Structures are given as C-alpha cells and as structure tokens.
Amino acid sequence: MNRLANETSPYLLQHAHNPVDWYAWGDEALQKACDEDKPILVSIGYSACHWCHVMERESFENETIARRMNELFVCIKVDREERPDVDAIYMEAVQAMGVQGGWPLNVFLMPDAKPFYGLTYAPAQNWYNLLGGVREAFDTNREQLRQSAEGFAEHLNTSELARFNLTEGDPIFALETVETMYRKLATRFDTEDGGTGRAPKFPMPALYGFLLRYADLTGDASAYNQLTLTLNRMALGGIYDQIGGGFARYSTDRHWFAPHFEKMLYDNAQLLTLYSEAYTLTGNALYRDTVYGTIRFMERELLSPEGGFYSALDADSEGVEGKFYTWSAEELQTMLGDDFEWFEKLYTITDEGNWEEGRTNILHRTETNPAFADQMGWTAEKLETKLAYTHQKLMAERDKRIRPGLDDKMLCSWNGLALKGLVTAYRVFNEPDFLQTALRLAFFIRQKLTDSRNGGRLWHSYKMAPNSMPGRAKQLGFLEDYAAVIDGYLALYQATFNEDWLTEADRLAQYVFNQFDDVKTENSDAPHDPLFFFTDKSGEELIARKKEVFDNVIPASNSMMAHNLYTLSLLLDRPQYAKRVDQLLGQMQSLLEGEANYLTNWAALYAIRVRPTAEIALVGPDVQAFRREIDARFFPNKVLAGTEGKSGLPLLNLRTPIDGRTALYVCYNRACRLPVTSVDAMWEQVG
Missing domain, CATH: 3.40.30.10 (Glutaredoxin)
Known part of the structure; x- marks a missing residue:
C-alpha cells in the first residue's frame, strides 16, 4: 500500500x-x-x-x-x-x-x-x-x-476583471436585456428532443431555472415549451432510472436515452429543486412523480446513518458500465410473466436489446402514464397499481446484483444543494417526511461540517469512520460550500420560520465577507472587484487564487452568493448586501448579454430583478397554512418571513395579527400595504 x-x-x-x-x-x-x-x-x-x-x-x-x-x-x-x-x-x-x-x-x-x-x-x-x-x-x-x-x-x-473585460457600473434591469439573454440561449436549443446542442447532453438545472423564471416573467410560449419538452424527455428517458429513481450524470445521445450511468448527488439535489418548481408552474404529475422517485433514491442509496448524503455511485459494476441497471428481454419475461407484454411496450424492450452492450435494454419511455393508460384502455389507477407491482419485483431482483461502487465522502456544498432540494420539495408537496430528512441534514451540516472551535467556519469534506469511531472532517471550506449551505438555510427558514436558520445563514455570509472578499491594500491602484475568491484567505496558498464566474453543471459560487445576498438583504434589511449584489450584476451585465449560455444562474437573478420583489410577512396562528398556500404557486419574486407570535426581524417587527386572525403584509422596498387576512387578497396586492 x-x-x-x-x-x-x-x-x-x-x-x-x-x-x-x-x-x-x-x-x-x-x-x-x-x-x-x-x-x-x-x-x-x-x-x-x-x-x-x-x-x-x-x-x-x-x-x-x-x-x-x-x-x-x-x-x-x-x-x-x-x-x-x-x-x-x-x-x-x-x-x-x-x-x-x-x-x-x-x-x-x-x-x-x-x-x-x-x-x-x-x-x-x-x-x-x-x-x-x-x-x-x-x-x-x-x-x-x-x-x-x-x-x-x-x-x-490574470484577474477576471482583465480577462473578461469586466467594468464597474450600475446594473440596468430591463425586460429587453433579459429577452436578449434568452435569444442567445435559444440559438442552441434542440427543439425536437429538448436540451441544448446534440450529444452528450447534461441536465444543466441552472439553465432551466432561468427558463422557468423567463417564461413566468414574459409569458413566452417558446420558453415554456422548451422547458417542458426538456423536463419531460429527461424524466421519461434512460437518463432517469425508471425503476429506482434518480438521474445519471448525462446522456451520451441527443434523445436522453443512453446515460453515462454514474449518479451524482449534485445533479439529483438540483433537479429536486427544478422539478418541484416546475410542478408549481405546470401542475404536471410527471414532475411530482420524478421528485418523489428521486428522493426515494437519495434516501435509499446515498443517505448516511448520520443524516448527510454521500457523493456518488459509479457507472460500472463488475467492470461493466451500466450492468446494474440494464435488462435482457428474457430476464424481464421470466420475472414479469403476463405483465411483460404491456411492460415491453411501455419501456421499449426488444429481444435484440436496445443498447450497445449485447442483448441488454435500457428502460426508457416515450409515453406519460395518462397517455399509456388511454392507449391500453385502462384507468390511471390500474396502471399505477401495475407499475408499483412490477417495479417492486424488478427492484427486488436488482438488489441481488453486485452494486456500483459508492463514493461515501460527504461534501458540504453538495449537501447544501441537497438541503435546498429537499426543502423546496417539502414547500411544494407538503410531505412531512421531506422536511424531516431536510432537518436531519441541516443538523448534520451544523454538527459535522461546521468547525465550532474556529469561529464556525465550514469544512469541505467529511468521512464516516468504521466501527462507530468519530468521523473525520477535512479541508477548509470553499466559497461553493458557503454559498450552497447559505442557500439551503435560507430555504429552510422560509419553510419553517425557525429564525435559527436565518441567523446561521447571515453568520456564514459575514464569514464570506471576512475571508473571501477581494480586499485591496490602501496603496493599491487596482479597481475593487466585487467577485469573491473561491478559497478562504486562511487556506493553502496555491500558485493562483481564483474566482469562479461561469455557471456549469453546478452554478458558479459567486452567482449563488449573489442570490443569497439578495435574499438576505430583504429578510434582514442589509443595505450593504443589496449594494454588493448590484455591484456584481452591474459588473456582469455586459458579459451576460453576450455569453448567457455560461451564466444562466446569473441570468435567473437578473430576471428576478426586472420587477420588484415582494416581501411577504405572515403573523398569527396560521402562518404555516398560509405559507403552504403561497408556496403552491410559482412566484420566485418573493421572500417570506413569518411568526406565530412576536419577532424582532425587520419584516416582522411591530406587526400583529388582525382580531386574532393571521395577517399577511405585502411590502416592496420597505414600504408595506395594508394587511390582509387571506392569501387570495394577498395575491391581489402582489398583482
């Protein structure tokens, strides 16, 4: 060794x-x-x-x-x-x-x-x-x-300012600019199979998060159609594990059929958020089923006994890519008996195999449940029963196979993304189990990935030890860790109204300012760059100290921090946070107009800023019931604060119920309208 x-x-x-x-x-x-x-x-x-x-x-x-x-x-x-x-x-x-x-x-x-x-x-x-x-x-x-x-x-x-010709300036939030960004993106759309370009195809959640916001902002049917086409094809394709749930990292073909079978926590975490949000805009039951299936996969195969999520599953088992997930027609016929005939049609099984690895089949679909039930002359309930029965049989058989390797380290940033995904799913579908898993994860981050002896800074990686020995956290956290965890905590606060999570999010944001900011010396002539460094100034000194600008399969840590600071500026009345967001967006605007393909999470924040953000305060005994009603509708231009009693938070201070009934206060730019006592009346004020 x-x-x-x-x-x-x-x-x-x-x-x-x-x-x-x-x-x-x-x-x-x-x-x-x-x-x-x-x-x-x-x-x-x-x-x-x-x-x-x-x-x-x-x-x-x-x-x-x-x-x-x-x-x-x-x-x-x-x-x-x-x-x-x-x-x-x-x-x-x-x-x-x-x-x-x-x-x-x-x-x-x-x-x-x-x-x-x-x-x-x-x-x-x-x-x-x-x-x-x-x-x-x-x-x-x-x-x-x-x-x-x-x-x-x-x-x-070479600084990012110089390399990308970024200059200081005030952002100009205009619908025309967002439309320019969308048109740039649309030139790469595959309007037949969804996604962008040809092969390989990656899910790219940040791109479709922008399309969600753009379609909602503008009512553009082409954006809505591209969004739903892509989400439908991914959920029905081989990139999604049709039996066990969860997404593979990418599709090797343009049709989302043949995945590279590795499964990553960061993809599935972000796709929870995307499909949950898309459900509130579309009401598509396929998206709900995809969220539930993905969470079942994550809890079954990636959840550690301590409450954190492991990183990934390999593509290979027994040295063969995809062996764990694929089936021969003969295997399926033997296991399913009379059910094989309809199952073969739904999942496009062939005797020769539909994949390159011999006579094996990747399970994938072209029909939704309602469409296939109509085709077979069945009720929706009958198809659901049959699917549950056959999936259970196949899962029991698959569990006997040699499993792909598990990467059992737990990364702070990816767990932050998982926290956001679980909380978003809870807010949309109101499943208590989703919240319990999310809370357990949040406490895991606070207990195992937070260095309480050194100012509460974050660790990047954690590994459980065998034989009940203490686990080991290592590597000082990166900006991506803080950005993802803050985002998860902010979502958790707006789901539970437990102010501890908001306080912790703000504490981590202040740490980012102290340790990741590009602070110039007094005698420096260099312009101030509002972008944060990727590494902590207390960390190891490498040959260069970089800043992450471009969104990829995971959004850039700087774009995530911009979203976070905007939310915190509204919830906590932090003008300095709002100023930094405007500095970031002002500096990025010219690049956004020309290179939106690589800046989609930035573009999503820009789209939010085109219209005012509603600051919604809920006060009274029914805050959770009202919160659930509000979250059932897709409306990204909001922040929520709530309390059943009293709170010192800026949005809640001195606000009271009305005659014992829960009151809703809608505010814009710290100016509030008259309180109302129903969500319908609140939506009328929001407009």
Whole structure:
C-alpha cells in the first residue's frame, strides 16, 4: 500500500494499492519535488469517473509503467471533488495549452508546481512513451519549459476583471436585456428532443431555472415549451432510472436515452429543486412523480446513518458500465410473466436489446402514464397499481446484483444543494417526511461540517469512520460550500420560520465577507472587484487564487452568493448586501448579454430583478397554512418571513395579527400595504 491508504477520499483509496508511489496533494510531495529537483506529475480524477478507472487498470496498476513514473516524477493523485481549487487551476492551465479539458486530468509541473504540459486519458503504451519524453524535455530543455510554465502561471494569475473585460457600473434591469439573454440561449436549443446542442447532453438545472423564471416573467410560449419538452424527455428517458429513481450524470445521445450511468448527488439535489418548481408552474404529475422517485433514491442509496448524503455511485459494476441497471428481454419475461407484454411496450424492450452492450435494454419511455393508460384502455389507477407491482419485483431482483461502487465522502456544498432540494420539495408537496430528512441534514451540516472551535467556519469534506469511531472532517471550506449551505438555510427558514436558520445563514455570509472578499491594500491602484475568491484567505496558498464566474453543471459560487445576498438583504434589511449584489450584476451585465449560455444562474437573478420583489410577512396562528398556500404557486419574486407570535426581524417587527386572525403584509422596498387576512387578497396586492 502507498501513502494514499491514510486518506479519506474513496477515489484516493482506490489508488492506495497501485504500485505507483502516489502522494496526496500537500507539502510533503511539493517539498520532495523541490529537494530532489524533480518534475511533478499531478493526476486528477474522481471516484465515479469511468475513464479514470480505465487509465488506472491500464497504466497505474502496471508494474513497468509505475516503475517509470516513480523514477522520473513525484506523483500526486488528487480527488477533484475533495480539492476543487487544485483541479480548477490545472484544468484552466491545460485548456490554455489548447487541450480540451476532462478527467482523468494529467498535468506535468515544474518543481515549484507551475504547469508546463497536460493531457487527459492516454492508452498505456502512449502514456509510457510520453513519460520518457516529458522527463527528457525537463532534463535537456529546462529553461524553455521554465519560461513556458511561467507564462501559464502568469495567465492563471490574470484577474477576471482583465480577462473578461469586466467594468464597474450600475446594473440596468430591463425586460429587453433579459429577452436578449434568452435569444442567445435559444440559438442552441434542440427543439425536437429538448436540451441544448446534440450529444452528450447534461441536465444543466441552472439553465432551466432561468427558463422557468423567463417564461413566468414574459409569458413566452417558446420558453415554456422548451422547458417542458426538456423536463419531460429527461424524466421519461434512460437518463432517469425508471425503476429506482434518480438521474445519471448525462446522456451520451441527443434523445436522453443512453446515460453515462454514474449518479451524482449534485445533479439529483438540483433537479429536486427544478422539478418541484416546475410542478408549481405546470401542475404536471410527471414532475411530482420524478421528485418523489428521486428522493426515494437519495434516501435509499446515498443517505448516511448520520443524516448527510454521500457523493456518488459509479457507472460500472463488475467492470461493466451500466450492468446494474440494464435488462435482457428474457430476464424481464421470466420475472414479469403476463405483465411483460404491456411492460415491453411501455419501456421499449426488444429481444435484440436496445443498447450497445449485447442483448441488454435500457428502460426508457416515450409515453406519460395518462397517455399509456388511454392507449391500453385502462384507468390511471390500474396502471399505477401495475407499475408499483412490477417495479417492486424488478427492484427486488436488482438488489441481488453486485452494486456500483459508492463514493461515501460527504461534501458540504453538495449537501447544501441537497438541503435546498429537499426543502423546496417539502414547500411544494407538503410531505412531512421531506422536511424531516431536510432537518436531519441541516443538523448534520451544523454538527459535522461546521468547525465550532474556529469561529464556525465550514469544512469541505467529511468521512464516516468504521466501527462507530468519530468521523473525520477535512479541508477548509470553499466559497461553493458557503454559498450552497447559505442557500439551503435560507430555504429552510422560509419553510419553517425557525429564525435559527436565518441567523446561521447571515453568520456564514459575514464569514464570506471576512475571508473571501477581494480586499485591496490602501496603496493599491487596482479597481475593487466585487467577485469573491473561491478559497478562504486562511487556506493553502496555491500558485493562483481564483474566482469562479461561469455557471456549469453546478452554478458558479459567486452567482449563488449573489442570490443569497439578495435574499438576505430583504429578510434582514442589509443595505450593504443589496449594494454588493448590484455591484456584481452591474459588473456582469455586459458579459451576460453576450455569453448567457455560461451564466444562466446569473441570468435567473437578473430576471428576478426586472420587477420588484415582494416581501411577504405572515403573523398569527396560521402562518404555516398560509405559507403552504403561497408556496403552491410559482412566484420566485418573493421572500417570506413569518411568526406565530412576536419577532424582532425587520419584516416582522411591530406587526400583529388582525382580531386574532393571521395577517399577511405585502411590502416592496420597505414600504408595506395594508394587511390582509387571506392569501387570495394577498395575491391581489402582489398583482
């Protein structure tokens, strides 16, 4: 076993038996490279990465290749999910070299950790030859490589202001600007199968969160149609586990049929929020079923005994991608008997198999439950009964199979996303179990991922220990951890009106200002940049300190913080928070108008700001009943504050029930209208 045996990351532990003399990222390895004047090989991946496993089998488990790696380099293995800061730096460096990014990411560094060459997957013989070539270049062309590495390091340290030509300015919130953003996005829509572009297709929840808000804001039928087309196809396609619930990371084809079977917590967490919100706009029962199925999957396969959620499930089992999830027609016929005939039609099963891996089938659908029931001449209730029976049978059989590997580390940011998703589902569907799971998760974050001995800062990663030993939290939290957890706490406050969660959200926001802000020295001529750094100023100093701007499969931490600060500014009357939001949006506006494809969570906040946000205060004995009635309707331009008695919160202070009845106060920009005692009357005031 190598040094990785002492790590907590399942991905690093997977490599603990490699003959490669791996180090984890840290001072020991970096100092060794300097002391021995040796180049560094950093190999970055994650536990559910298919091609990472392939490269391990072909190269890192090969004694001959490992011997060459050990002789020529200091070899460092990095879990990108545990160290997103390291991954972001070297991914950007490789892209600057003209290489398309991806994982496994293999980067060669000078002894001072500055990169000079990188690539993704390489077959074993190519990798063996490359190792020798890179080391020879290091030995014979050191000065040239040094200059190249200095150039890449200089690129990495170029500010976002300079790189993207961001300038200070006041945001101009105009409907025309939002329409410009939408038109830019619409040029990439697949109007036949949903999503954007061709293949592969990723769910991209932030994009459809923007479409939700844009369709609601403008009434644009094309936006509504693209939104519902995409959500329908994803929920019916193979990317969604039709038997067990939950979404795979992406579809390898344009039809959402054949997934890359790994299941990630961050996708499923965000899709809970998206499908729950979409249900309030559309009333589509498919979206409700998708939310319920996804939560069942998360609780069954990702929920830890301590209340936090594990990170991911592998795509492979027994060395075969998708083996756990696919079926032969013969298997299904044997198990289902008379039910096979209709099941075969609904899930498009064929004897030859509908997937490339032999005679196997991916279960996917083209018909919704109501449409298929009509086709078969059944009632909706009859189909539901049959589906429950057959799914239960198949799940019992599937549970006998060898399971995909589980990445059982718990990441703070992803659990924050899960908290938001669970709370949103509770607010929409009023399922008490959803709230109980959410509360248990929130307490897990406070107890296991919050460092109470050091000012209540967050940890990024937590791993349970075997044999009931205390678990281990490690790695100082990143901006994404604070942004996601604050968002989850704000949602939880607006669902429960327990002010502890609002207080904790504000405390974390103040920590962000103290530790992540780009504070200029008094003598600096550089303009103030309102974007926050990704890393805590108390954390490890890398070759560059980055800021996350662009939204991806997870929104940028800066865009999440902008949403959070806007909500906090309204709930707590924090003008300084509102000012920072305007600075951020003002700086981003020109980029938003030109590059909305990569800034959809920013665009969603911009769309909210086009019209005033309703500050709704509920006071009296029925605040929860009124809250449920309000949350049943899609209306993102609101914040909710509530109390059954008295509260010192700005929106609730000095507000009282009316003749013992619960009162609703609608306020805009701190000016309130006359209180009313029904939600219908409240909606009339909101307009």
